[in-house]
Amino acid sequence: MIRAYKFLLRPTVGQQGALSAMLRDHCTLYNAALQERRDAYRHASKTTVRYGMQSDQLKEIRALDVDGQGRWSFSSQQATLRRLEKAFSDFFRRIKEGRKPGYPRFRSAKRFDTVDFPKDGDGCRWDSTPHEPVTRVRLKGIGHVRVHQHRAVVGRVKTISVKREGKRWYVILSVDVGRPDPLPATGSAVGIDMGINNFLADSSGAMVPNPRFGTKVREELDGAQRALSRCERDSQRRRKAAETLARLHRKVRRQRLDHAHKTALNLVRAHDFIAHEDLRILNMTKRPAPKPVPGAAGEFLPNGAAAKSGLNRAISEVGWGVFLAILAAKAEGAGRQVMAVDPRNTSRRCPACGHTAEENRPTQSRFSCVSCGHTAHADTVGAQNVLRAGLARREAATA
Numbered sequence: 001m002i003r004a005y006k007f008l009l010r011p012t013v014g015q016q017g018a019l020s021a022m023l024r025d026h027c028t029l030y031n032a033a034l035q036e037r038r039d040a041y042r043h044a045s046k047t048t049v050r051y052g053m054q055s056d057q058l059k060e061i062r063a064l065d066v067d068g069q070g071r072w073s074f075s076s077q078q079a080t081l082r083r084l085e086k087a088f089s090d091f092f093r094r095i096k097e098g099r100k101p102g103y104p105r106f107r108s109a110k111r112f113d114t115v116d117f118p119k120d121g122d123g124c125r126w127d128s129t130p131h132e133p134v135t136r137v138r139l140k141g142i143g144h145v146r147v148h149q150h151r152a153v154v155g156r157v158k159t160i161s162v163k164r165e166g167k168r169w170y171v172i173l174s175v176d177v178g179r180p181d182p183l184p185a186t187g188s189a190v191g192i193d194m195g196i197n198n199f200l201a202d203s204s205g206a207m208v209p210n211p212r213f214g215t216k217v218r219e220e221l222d223g224a225q226r227a228l229s230r231c232e233r234d235s236q237r238r239r240k241a242a243e244t245l246a247r248l249h250r251k252v253r254r255q256r257l258d259h260a261h262k263t264a265l266n267l268v269r270a271h272d273f274i275a276h277e278d279l280r281i282l283n284m285t286k287r288p289a290p291k292p293v294p295g296a297a298g299e300f301l302p303n304g305a306a307a308k309s310g311l312n313r314a315i316s317e318v319g320w321g322v323f324l325a326i327l328a329a330k331a332e333g334a335g336r337q338v339m340a341v342d343p344r345n346t347s348r349r350c351p352a353c354g355h356t357a358e359e360n361r362p363t364q365s366r367f368s369c370v371s372c373g374h375t376a377h378a379d380t381v382g383a384q385n386v387l388r389a390g391l392a393r394r395e396a397a398t399a
Contacts, residue, residue, distance in 0.1 A: 001333060003177045005153055009137075009162075009169040010146040018142045019162065019169055022072055026080045027112035029061075029069065033084050034104060051085040071141040073123025079116040113164045120157040126173060127153075137171050147171060166246055182335025189273035191387025193346070193379045194323075196314045197365065199263065201379035203387040208263055213255040214317040221248050256319050257326075264327040268334045274327065275390025277343035277382075281321050285312040341389040347382040350374050 011019060033054050040047040055078055062070040062077075069077065087104040094101045117124040117139075128138035135149040139162065155177035163170045191203040199210040214221070224245040231238035267274055288308050291301040331338040347367070349356040355371035362368060367378040 001177050001180060002158070003155065003175050003333070005151075005173040005175060007135075007150065007171050007173075008148040009171055010148055011142075011169055015142055015145055016169070019145075019164070022115055022139075022141060022162075023112055023164060024109050025069055025072060026077065026115050027107050027109050029077055030080050030084055030112065031106045033081055034106060037084075037088070051081055054081050054084075073117060073140045075119065075122045076115050076117050076124075076140075079118050083116070115162050117160040117162075120160055124160045126157045126160060145169075145171075166243065166250060177333075180333050180335075183269065186270060186272055188271045189275070189387060189391060190267065190271045191275040191383045191385070191390060192267070193382035193386060194277060194279065194318075194320050195379050196318055198379055199259075199318060199323075201377065201383050202267075203380070203383040205377070205380050207377075207379070210318055211255070211259055212317065213252045213259075217248055217252060221245070221252075224248055257322065260319060260323040260326050261330075264323060264330050267327065268330045268336050272336055273390070273394065274331065274336065274338045275341055275386050276324060276327070276338070277346065277386055278340035279320055279324070279343060281315065285315055287312075337394070339390045339393060341386055341393060343386075346385040346389070347378050349381075349385050351376075351381055351384040351388070 036054065037049045040049045058069075058074060058077055058081075062074070084104065091101050091103055120126050123140045125138040127135055128144050129136045135147040136144040137147055137160065138144050153173060153175060155175040157173050157175050159174040161172040161174075163172060192200045193202075194200050196210060199208040201207050224241065228238065228241040228245055231241050288303045288305050291303045293299040293301055328338050330336075345356050348358060348360050350360060350367075350369035350372060352374040353369060353372040355369055357370060359370050360367060361378050363378075365378050366375070367381045368375045
């Protein structure tokens with residue numbers, strides 16, 4: 001099993017400058033490789049340039065630019081070229097699937113924030129000063145950088161990444177921890193129903209409230225966005241306003257991640273089997289299609305876009321996708337089973353008699369069966385139906 005560790009770096013002033021230079025040079029390499037592919041395909045010969053061809057050129061590039069590209073790890077530069085190769089692979093895959101392709105774009109220095117080292121010991125070394133109480137990571141061209149290691153690293157370090165977030169630098173380790181020891185069995189199974197008013201409801205009737213971290217700072221975010229829009233492009237004032245806005249977004253993101261980790265951990269510790277809805281979040285947050293007025297060019301009928309925009313923002317803020325990914329990862333490490341089930345009619349089917357009807361849910365939060373009279377919170381009913389479907393699917397899979 002692979003586990004990721006993320007630690008804050010404490011570089012010196014000189015090391016910060018070297019880290020920034022490393023990002024700039026890798027960004028330049030990425031853009032140059034992208035330009036080469038574009039030019040080759042636009043040529044009359046329609047030449048296709050692949051990763052292997054560009055990797056073979058690295059030795060010559062490094063020899064011609066000893067004080068630039070030649071300063072950094074050869075393996076990390078290969079990883080940057082592989083990132084571009086993956087971008088093109090995803091581009092062609094989306095074309096075959098009939099989706100919006102999204103051709104790979106050039107990266108600005110502000111948007112290129114990560115450098116990968118594919119192997120510990122090749123251009124980088126984790127815990128490079130084991131004889132000292134302070135943990136350091138050694139990076140080629142930069143030196144030994146101090147690490148704020150707030151927890152122990154268990155397992156064998158496979159890859160190392162350096163990432164910039166605002167004014168902070170982080171090191172991310174990919175560690176092979178083997179097969180972790182499972183948690184003791186509890187004999188409990190639970191179904192969960194994801195929502196907006198409540199973050200989730202489980203089949204036992206418990207609710208986890210939605211913390212709404214983004215809503216709490218919405219006025220600050222809107223004010224920071226307005227301040228940014230009033231600034232002149234490329235001015236010092238605009239850079240400060242952009243940093244203020246980015247800082248607020250980073251705070252909300254960290255709060256949301258912290259809440260998701262804690263909620264998932266509580267579920268994994270308490271239950272052996274967890275069923276949840278198989279949510280298609282991208283489809284749920286699509287914009288409504290325009291409704292043109294027949295016979296009137298350029299005129300459109302109301303399509304509920306304003307209301308859908310508010311719903312899309314609420315769905316994005318609650319972070320269902322992030323939470324479910326974290327839940328699956330924690331369950332794997334704890335030896336628990338997580339299963340996704342079809343969400344259709346889970347909030348309209350009566351768990352007592354099985355009657356399914358739209359009228360069973362007269363309001364967003366209230367469930368009242370028109371057949372047997374069973375009443376409960378609609379989210380709890382949904383969670384109970386999700387659990388029942390998950391157990392049935394598990395039994396069918398083991399039969």
